[in-house]
Amino acid sequence: MDRFFADSCIENRAYITDTDEIKHITKVMRLRSGDKVELIASNKKEFIAQIREIKKDEIILDIVDEMIKKRELDCRITIYQGIPKGQKMELIIQKSTELGVARIVPCQLKRCVSNISEKEDKKISRWQKIAQEASKQSKRIMVPVIENTMGIDEIIEDMKTNQINILFYESEENLMIKDYIRKINNSGEKIISAGIIIGPEGGLEESECFLLSESGAKTVSLGDRILRTETAAIYGATVLAYEFE
Incomplete structure (x- = not known):
């Protein structure tokens, strides 16, 4: 069954007013009055809804039934991603959304080749649409937030909103990710928010790693590869997602 996000819900009636969604429903999916769809309301509830009326500027739906399913992770994961070249960021956003990530922060670090500052608004808007489509495909009830680009100082400030922050660093030889997580799990601490920091293709500079580590990020290795x-x-x-779920 096709899945869409409602722009508003009033009692047992829902409305879709987003231009792109209306076009997708009418021109691409060719849905008509009487067809049933899955609907996500702004309060993060899921419903089965039936299309009541299709207008040029809105689609009106009747809510038929509510679906009760656990779609989201208990741990809010934020990815701080050094901006990669080409379309790699789109892949990261798509797959991270499918895996349940809550926020994705593009990071302008010293070894980033790409710089999106001149076209940031367009890039962020496109990435947000990719996250929305991936959310619908994976049947999530929320769309990850694609934040504006952050530099190292902004990343350090934003990290304070997380319970833990993990820095993946290829030069780390002493602490493996599995050992760090095992230590947390053995302590009995419940992790409800976590940040993952990942450098661009050229990796993080030592000065960046030092600043992030000094600010509370735990440096870990993903393995010998x-x-x-x-x-x-x-x-x-x-x-x-696996360990903290």
Whole structure:
């Protein structure tokens, strides 16, 4: 069954007013009055809804039934991703969304080749749409927030909103991710928010690692193999989603 986000709900009636969604429903999916869809309301509840009326500027739906399913992780995961080249960021956003990540922060670090500052608004808007489509595909009830680009000082300040922060660093030789998480689990501490920090293709500079570590990020290794930046993001999100769920 097709899945959409409602722009508003009043009692047992829902409304879709987003232009792109209306176009997708009418022109691409070719849905008509009487067709049933899955609907996500702004209060994060899921419903089965039936299309009541299709207008040029809105689609009106009748709510038929509520669905009760656990879709989201108990741990709010934020990925601080050094901006990679090309379309790798799109892959990171898509797969991280499927894995349950709550926030993705593009980070302008010293070894980033790409710089999105000149077209930031357009890039963020496109990335947010990718997150929304991935949310619908994976049947999530929320869309991850794609934040504006942050530099090292802003990352350090934002890290304060997380219970723990993990820095994946290829030069770390003493602490493996599995050992760090095992230590947390053995302590009995329940992790409800975590940050993952990942450098761009060229990795993080030592000065950046020092600043992040001094600010509370725990430096860990993902293993003896060197992963691409996009692989590290997906791997890291998978590990945390599994261990802290």
